[in-house]
Amino acid sequence: MSISLPPKTESQPEKLQPTGWLRYLSFSLDHKVIGLQYLICGFVFYLIGGVLAGAIRIELTSPMSDFMARDVYNQVLTLHGTIMIFLWIVPVVNGAFGNYLIPFYVGARDMAFPRLNAVAFWLIPPAGLMLISSYFINGAAQSGWTAYPPLSITTPAPGQIVWIISVLLLGGSSIFGGINFIATILKLRRPGLKLMQLPMYCWAMLGTSILVVLSTPVLAGTLILLSFDIVAHTGFFNPTLGGNVIVYQHLFWFYSHPAVYIMVLPAFGLVSEILPVHSRKPLFGYVTMVYSIMAIVVLGLVVWAHHMFTSGTPPWMRLFFTIATSFIAVPTGIKFFNWVATLWGGRISINSAILFSCGFIVNFILGGITGVALAQVPFDVHVHDTYFVVAHFHYIVYGGSVFVIFSSIYHWYPKFTGKMLNENWGKLHFLMTFIGFNLCFAPQHWLGLNGMPRRVAEYDPQFTFVNQLSSMGALLMAISTLPFLWNVVYSFLKGEESGDNPWEGLTAEWLTTSPPPIENWIGDAPLVVEPYGYGKKEKPQIPSETAMKEDKK
Amino acid sequence: MLPLTAIYTIIISVGLIFGCIWASNNFNFLPVVASSNAPIYDELFKVLFVIGTILFIGMTALVIYSLIKFRKKPGQEGDGPPIEENLPLEILWTAVPAVVVLFVGLYSYDIYNRMGGMQLHSHNNDIHHTMSSQERIWGGIGEASTQVKDDSQVFPVVNVELSAMQFAFLFNYPKGNIISGELHVPVGHPVRMTMESTDVIHAFWVPEFRLKQDVIPGQPTILNFTPTKTGRYPIICAELCGPYHGGMRSTVVVEEQAEYDDWFQKNSKLSEVEA
Numbered sequence: 001m002s003i004s005l006p007p008k009t010e011s012q013p014e015k016l017q018p019t020g021w022l023r024y025l026s027f028s029l030d031h032k033v034i035g036l037q038y039l040i041c042g043f044v045f046y047l048i049g050g051v052l053a054g055a056i057r058i059e060l061t062s063p064m065s066d067f068m069a070r071d072v073y074n075q076v077l078t079l080h081g082t083i084m085i086f087l088w089i090v091p092v093v094n095g096a097f098g099n100y101l102i103p104f105y106v107g108a109r110d111m112a113f114p115r116l117n118a119v120a121f122w123l124i125p126p127a128g129l130m131l132i133s134s135y136f137i138n139g140a141a142q143s144g145w146t147a148y149p150p151l152s153i154t155t156p157a158p159g160q161i162v163w164i165i166s167v168l169l170l171g172g173s174s175i176f177g178g179i180n181f182i183a184t185i186l187k188l189r190r191p192g193l194k195l196m197q198l199p200m201y202c203w204a205m206l207g208t209s210i211l212v213v214l215s216t217p218v219l220a221g222t223l224i225l226l227s228f229d230i231v232a233h234t235g236f237f238n239p240t241l242g243g244n245v246i247v248y249q250h251l252f253w254f255y256s257h258p259a260v261y262i263m264v265l266p267a268f269g270l271v272s273e274i275l276p277v278h279s280r281k282p283l284f285g286y287v288t289m290v291y292s293i294m295a296i297v298v299l300g301l302v303v304w305a306h307h308m309f310t311s312g313t314p315p316w317m318r319l320f321f322t323i324a325t326s327f328i329a330v331p332t333g334i335k336f337f338n339w340v341a342t343l344w345g346g347r348i349s350i351n352s353a354i355l356f357s358c359g360f361i362v363n364f365i366l367g368g369i370t371g372v373a374l375a376q377v378p379f380d381v382h383v384h385d386t387y388f389v390v391a392h393f394h395y396i397v398y399g400g401s402v403f404v405i406f407s408s409i410y411h412w413y414p415k416f417t418g419k420m421l422n423e424n425w426g427k428l429h430f431l432m433t434f435i436g437f438n439l440c441f442a443p444q445h446w447l448g449l450n451g452m453p454r455r456v457a458e459y460d461p462q463f464t465f466v467n468q469l470s471s472m473g474a475l476l477m478a479i480s481t482l483p484f485l486w487n488v489v490y491s492f493l494k495g496e497e498s499g500d501n502p503w504e505g506l507t508a509e510w511l512t513t514s515p516p517p518i519e520n521w522i523g524d525a526p527l528v529v530e531p532y533g534y535g536k537k538e539k540p541q542i543p544s545e546t547a548m549k550e551d552k553k
Numbered sequence: 554m555l556p557l558t559a560i561y562t563i564i565i566s567v568g569l570i571f572g573c574i575w576a577s578n579n580f581n582f583l584p585v586v587a588s589s590n591a592p593i594y595d596e597l598f599k600v601l602f603v604i605g606t607i608l609f610i611g612m613t614a615l616v617i618y619s620l621i622k623f624r625k626k627p628g629q630e631g632d633g634p635p636i637e638e639n640l641p642l643e644i645l646w647t648a649v650p651a652v653v654v655l656f657v658g659l660y661s662y663d664i665y666n667r668m669g670g671m672q673l674h675s676h677n678n679d680i681h682h683t684m685s686s687q688e689r690i691w692g693g694i695g696e697a698s699t700q701v702k703d704d705s706q707v708f709p710v711v712n713v714e715l716s717a718m719q720f721a722f723l724f725n726y727p728k729g730n731i732i733s734g735e736l737h738v739p740v741g742h743p744v745r746m747t748m749e750s751t752d753v754i755h756a757f758w759v760p761e762f763r764l765k766q767d768v769i770p771g772q773p774t775i776l777n778f779t780p781t782k783t784g785r786y787p788i789i790c791a792e793l794c795g796p797y798h799g800g801m802r803s804t805v806v807v808e809e810q811a812e813y814d815d816w817f818q819k820n821s822k823l824s825e826v827e828a
Contacts, residue, residue: 061724070796077758144793149792150770151753193599239771245754246772280632288643310756310767310772310791322661326654333650334643337614341642343619346633349623358616365612369605372654374660378590378668381694382763385756385791450584451760453791456799460787527600535635 008446027122029114030518036416037099038091039409041121045087045128050478053082057149057440057474065457073457074142075135075159079147082163084257086170087128088402093266094212095121097178097408098205100416101273102181104253104509104516105199106526107190109324112183127169134162144255144455149237157230164230166222171216171223174262178212181205192527196290199507199531200283203290204269207297211258211265214301219255222248224508228550253304261300263397265293266365267404268335271357273340274411277505278354282532292331299328299426309380318377325375332368334392336361352426356407359434363399367392386456388448394441401481405520406433406484413491414498418514421495425487432480440473557738566611573606587807589779590694590761592667595763597664604653669695669777685807690747692766692774697743700779708742715748715776717755717768719794729821736788736805739813744777756791761804765791780807 018026021031025042055076059067068076099117103110111117134140138307141163143152152160185198185206226248228234235241237248244274276283305313305321348354370392373379381390406429413421443466448454452463459467501510509516511526530536559595577599586592623633665671700708713736716727724733738744748757757776758765761784766776792802808816 031632064800070799074793074796074798092659113601117652143797148754148793153752155795218737239769245769280625282635282637284636285638285643287638288647310692310765312767312772314691318665318670319662323658326658327651330647330651334647337646338643340612340615340619341617341639343623347621347625347629347631348621348623350620354620358620361616362613366609369609372657373601373605376597376657376664377670378594378602378661378694380662381765382594382760384765385758449582449760451787451789453758453789453799458799465720466691510705516574532637537581537634 004161014250024159025071027118029110029118030109031099031103031117032520033333034117035096035098037121038095038099038124039097041125041128041534042088042092042096045083046092047481048132049080049083050089050481052076052083054478054551056080059457060459060469063464063467065461067373068457070457071139071142074144074455077133077245077455078141078144078463079132082131082141082167083128084397085145085263087131087526088169089263089397089405090174090259091124091403092176092405093263093270094181094205094208095124097201097412098177098181098266100249100412101201101509102184102205103188104512104520105507105531106188107187107193107508107527108188109182109519109521109525112141112188113180116176117180120173120180123169123173123176127166127173130162132164134159137379138162145306146252147223147226147528148252148400149243149245150239152226153229153238160230161227164227168220168223171220174212175216178209178216181209185209190525192526193529196287197529197531199291199528200272200286200289201266201269202264203293204272207293209296211300215255215258218251221253222255231548240259243307245508246308249308249311250305254301256429257307258412260393260396261296263401265296267360267401268293270404270408271339271360273507274353274357274407275342276532276534277411278351278357279343280534281342281346281350282534282536283338284341286333287490287531288334288336292334295331296328299324299331302473303328303375306375306380308315308386309377316511318457322377326372329368329372329539333440336365336368347484351410352421352430353407353410354402354429355430356410356433359430360400360403363395363403363437366486367395367399370395380456383448385453387444387452390450390454391444394444399437399441403433406430412501412509414502415490415509415514415516417492417495418489418498420498420502422487425483429480429484429487432476432492436473436476436478436480440470440477443470443473443553519550569607570603570612573603573610577602578781582637583763584760585782585784585786586761587780587782587784588759588764589781590763591763591781593664593667597661600660601657604657604811608653635806649723660681665694690775692748692772693764693776693778695777697745697777697779700743702741711742711744712768713738713744713746715746715757715768716751716758717748717790720790720797722755722757722788722790722801722803726817726821729817730824731817731820732822735803737813738780738805739810740780740783740807740808741810743777746771747775749773753794753802754792755794758789758791759786760789761786762805767792771790780805783807795804 018028024037028034029410055068059073065073127168138158139156141147141159142155143160147163185202225236229238231238237241237243237245239245272283272289303321303325305317306325309318348396374383374389374392410426412419446468447463452459498514506528508528509528512521583595583598587593617688697710699710712727714727716723716725721734724736748766748768750768752770754770755768755770757764762778764776764778766774768774784807788803788805790798796800
């Protein structure tokens, strides 16, 4: 079935939407504008979350709680986690790149539901501002991004309620986005384009969106019950009223473990787009890549209780979740081997995009290995809730997702702006980020193994030196943002013109102007049946006339 | 004859494996061993460390090697070879991680079993008649039961009740009606600690015991352990419990039987009690 024949437009309907820079502040329906809105908005929140991380690392340079008040410290770590997850990584790897790229990849002129798309974006700035402003009004939430009751019920209610409302809005935005991506990928494909010809990022976004739509409503329901406990003194999770705190943890992690895949699966997709272009080789093992994404989606839904091995869980549950969690390593491993095989034998241009992608591979492998270790119950009961876990998940979400976000910005910046980013500044940025990141988080494995719990403002003085080392890494990470910001701003104003397709990419976003016109292509959308046809004699795009005929057969 | 690259690969791989095993035996990443399950834990750690390090260094080396070896040289034109798949290779790198993961899973099950994790917290234990009413009580790893050593020395179970609150641990010894802020245990005796929180979730963690268990309001949990080395070790709260979470610490004092008896007699409110 084909419902998506793009209409031939004689003239561009430019006047329906604001034009110029103002459209980035408007309720624009253009998926490219919305994508960049997500990206820039997410980056602003990343800087705020980074300042909070800096405050945490300053506090931890000394073993005493001496930089900020103890309750403020808990507010800061709660805000840091919530902002980085819900306002930076999830919106950027899904919303920003998804909105920008998916319509190109399926050969559509926009997302399936452009208004829903704009609503999804415009839920984010108010939710984020509300969350941050709660700090200045009544104090922000203090119970961590996990908001475990009874702590979240007994800490000051105003901050916690604002936190719940913000996360509900952000979750709503995420669900709207997920529905939109599923509809776009399945129903808006250009005639003649088959599912197994889609670029890998489409598959990653399809998998991610399934997770979003299945699991985010559970979080929303849980948080609404939690807010009833706080405001109306109901007893769902309040043990003094007969509630059960473990039930909250099950419900919370039923969303929040898949949330990890919501943060990394799109990153896997983006890397799968970037590596073939810069190593001039087809993506290795397309079919296994697709199946491993879907395997991760299915397994990702049944591993949540590995966050609860110390919560008082029966032995059978521990065993089941250990085995399920360990087996996620298999499809994940397949993807990493495929990426290395993609690099192998290629003609690799060593640029910032590929460096950040390879940095991602290295960091994520370490995070994945510590993840398999953490899945083993006897290992986990020692290091659960320690800095070992802090190190592990920062290797996943920073070393993984954030490295990929930077890689993607270097890769698609020419498409966004028509200008090239400066490579020297980019390589400096990579070097500082990679060294700073590893200096910051690698020592934390040792801290956790030796007795430093997470979320503390004070610690045993024997850990002072290693904490200072970690804080120095954090400082280097903070400074590494400067060459990046300078590069982005300077290149936008005075950068070298990139032309339409500076990387000679074969996917559809490169087969139009940079930046692209409002409806993506003047004339018909190209049909890309081999998005990774590098090194092949025949260039694989088929003229749309031929494709239409094939579709009618 | 094997090609030269294959020989190099084999030499490097063998070197890597032995290097990792050597490193795991010569570097100490963990605190002192002070409970009966800590040495078993350290064994698991070593195995995971060796497997993990081999995988990490191997994959990192492959990435760096590819970046150097297959970088685009000046003047090089065109694309790489259009290799899209290789079924035997893909089967290999699906099978190898699956086998490794299966091995790790079975091995950690064995470790868990050796720590006593598969024994159900039994209800037939005479000391624990109160427990039979609470059928769902989980936590820690393993069961505590009276130990008889080779020289027919008997180590009966020490029962302790832990009550956690913001921001302190209180240890109650029902036998001597002692309430203490520090945990005193005789070395070699199995300890059965039932735990409950009076306010929010806390966690009882002793890094030297390699054990942690959440202390939960409204849901009693249990932690059994056998200290094996005298000394003073920190008890750390590992679950965010409020502003003073970082300061919620106590000490476990593992001491010889005689010292423990001394302490017990001095603090016992029931004068006639035998330790």
